[in-house]
Amino acid sequence: xxxxxxxxxxxxxxxxxxxxxxxxxxxxxxxxxxxxxxxxxxxxxxxxxxxxxxxxxxxxxxxxxxxxxxxxxxxxxxxxxxxxxxxxxxxxxxxxxxxxxxxxxxxxxxxxxxxxxxxxxxxxxxxxxxxxxxxxxxxxxxxxxxxxxxxxxxxxxxxxxxxxxxxxxxxxxxxxxxxxxxxxxxxxxxxxxxxxxxxxxxxxxxxxxxxxxxxxxxxxxxxxxxxxxxxxxxxxxxxxxxxxxxxxxxxxxxxxxxxxxxxxxxxxxxxxxxxxxxxxxxxxxxxxxxxxxxxxxxxxxxxxxxxxxxxxxxxxxxxxxxx
Numbered sequence: 001x002x003x004x005x006x007x008x009x010x011x012x013x014x015x016x017x018x019x020x021x022x023x024x025x026x027x028x029x030x031x032x033x034x035x036x037x038x039x040x041x042x043x044x045x046x047x048x049x050x051x052x053x054x055x056x057x058x059x060x061x062x063x064x065x066x067x068x069x070x071x072x073x074x075x076x077x078x079x080x081x082x083x084x085x086x087x088x089x090x091x092x093x094x095x096x097x098x099x100x101x102x103x104x105x106x107x108x109x110x111x112x113x114x115x116x117x118x119x120x121x122x123x124x125x126x127x128x129x130x131x132x133x134x135x136x137x138x139x140x141x142x143x144x145x146x147x148x149x150x151x152x153x154x155x156x157x158x159x160x161x162x163x164x165x166x167x168x169x170x171x172x173x174x175x176x177x178x179x180x181x182x183x184x185x186x187x188x189x190x191x192x193x194x195x196x197x198x199x200x201x202x203x204x205x206x207x208x209x210x211x212x213x214x215x216x217x218x219x220x221x222x223x224x225x226x227x228x229x230x231x232x233x234x235x236x237x238x239x240x241x242x243x244x245x246x247x248x249x250x251x252x253x254x255x256x257x258x259x260x261x262x263x264x265x266x267x268x269x270x271x272x273x274x275x276x277x278x279x280x281x282x283x284x285x286x287x288x289x290x291x292x293x294x295x296x297x298x299x300x301x302x303x304x305x306x307x308x309x310x311x312x313x314x315x316x317x318x319x320x321x322x323x
Contacts, residue, residue, distance in 0.1 A: 001073035002065070003301075004058070004097070005294025008090030009082030009110045010135060011041040013053040015061045016291025018298050021121060025061045026284055026291035029053040036174045040164065047085035054093050061290075072103055074307070076297030079107035080318035082135070087314040095310050104307035106297035109323035110288075111136060112148075114258035116299060117285040117292035128252045130243055133259030133288075134160035134175065137205045137239075139246060140320065142256070145303055148320045151246050152203030159235060159261045162207035166214045166231050170224045181264055184232045187225035191217060193234035195241065203246045210234055236267050244274055253277055262286045 007014035013029040031049050035041050062068060077094030080087055091107070098105035114136075115129050128151075129140045137154040157165070160177055167176025172183065193213055196206045214231050218224075243255065254277045261267060263286040271278045285292055 001298075002067060002071050003294040003298045004061070004072050004075050004094070005108070005113075005290040005292070005297060006054070006058070006077040006090040006094045007110070007113065007288050007290045007293050008050045008054065008086050009078045009080070010086060010288060011035055011046045012288045013050050013057055013090070014288055014290035014293070015054075015057045016289055016294045017061050017065045018291060018294035019065075021295070021298055021302075023282075023285070023291045023295070025064045026289055027057050027061050027064075028287065028289050029057050032174065039168045039174060041083070043083045043085055046083060047089060050086055050089035054089055058093070069097065069101055072101060074098070074104040074106060074297060074301060075101070076106040076108050076293050078110045078113065078293055079308075079312065080110065080315040082110055082316060084314060084316040087316070091314040099310055104301070105310060106300055106305075107308035107312050108293045108296045109318060109320050111138065111320045112323055113292040113296045114281075115140075115142065115256060116296035117281040117289075118256040118258040118262070118279050119299075120279055123254070123279070126252065127254035127256060128243065128247060128250070129256040129258065130239065131259045132159040132239060132257070132261035134158060134164060136259060137207075138320070139203050139243060141250060141252070145299060146305065146323065148323070150319070150321055152205065152242060154205040154207065156206055156208035157211060159205070159207055159239065160259070162211050162235065163261070165211050166228070169214050169218050170228060175260070177260060177264060180228045180232055181266065183225050184229035184266070187223070187229035189223070189226045190233065191222055191226045191230040193230045195234050195237045197238070197242070203242050205238065205242060207235065207238075232264075232266060236264070236270050239267065240270050240274060243271075247276055255279070258286070260287045
């Protein structure tokens with residue numbers, strides 16, 4: 001069976017095709033150059049670009065797979081959370097296509113899509129899932145498909161957002177994660193940063209203090225590579241400490257790490273040496289994309305979850321626990 005998945009939750013237009021649970025096509029129209037001049041995503045510009053890209057990208061995906069719309073078994077799209085104007089482009093397009101074809105439609109939670117990208121076939125819950133990206137830093141206990149317990153989330157900036165802001169302070173490009181990682185790898189020394197929320201009782205995250213610390217150190221004129229390395233080490237140490245504390249307290253030995261920050265090689269190395277069984281998304285599925293939405297929809301369909309009503313609207317705020 002063929003599943004078409006669409007994600008327009010933020011600044012990238014993602015269209016993916018999954019056949020029987022395997023990713024066949026994963027196309028992403030990036031808007032990095034458009035938003036780079038602003039140091040972050042401009043919602044109105046993102047929505048306009050989605051409108052330009054969505055249909056040609058979907059047509060190209062079908063052509064690459066060698067199928068027509070009539071070959072699709074179901075259609076899925078990100079319902080939320082995200083930028084509402086951006087969400088509406090892909091969500092409305094997918095609903096219209098499903099209606100025209102008479103095919104089932106699945107409204108997918110953006111974070112469930114990220115989790116699906118890192119969730120290998122044959123792995124049964126429960127386990128922990130960390131979603132760390134430009135807009136989200138959440139730690140969940142995955143009890144089953146569609147059953148998620150939020151253990152902790154960021155109190156301020158998301159992890160990827162902090163990387164973006166520190167990159168801008170250092171005069172680097174956007175998005176900031178790969179740029180900070182690249183510069184940190186060049187460092188011959190490190191400027192230490194304090195690890196946030198040491199000895200906390202819960203499982204929350206906080207990155208605004210690291211951003212403020214970076215601002216003060218940049219103003220002192222310290223070496224940028226050493227600053228990048230110090231910030232990255234502290235951010236990764238913070239993520240690891242919170243997750244490992246949750247793993248010890250809950251007794252879980254399996255961890256999924258998803259979202260754009262999951263592509264950071266230093267983060268991957270830190271978790272791999274932590275003593276847990278850790279899964280990361282395959283290459284190309286860490287950032288926002290449509291294939292992860294198709295994977296989540298396929299998994300829901302195979303588990304007998306009913307399709308979503310076409311009357312269901314998109315939403316900027318949607319807790320995963322309620323999905």
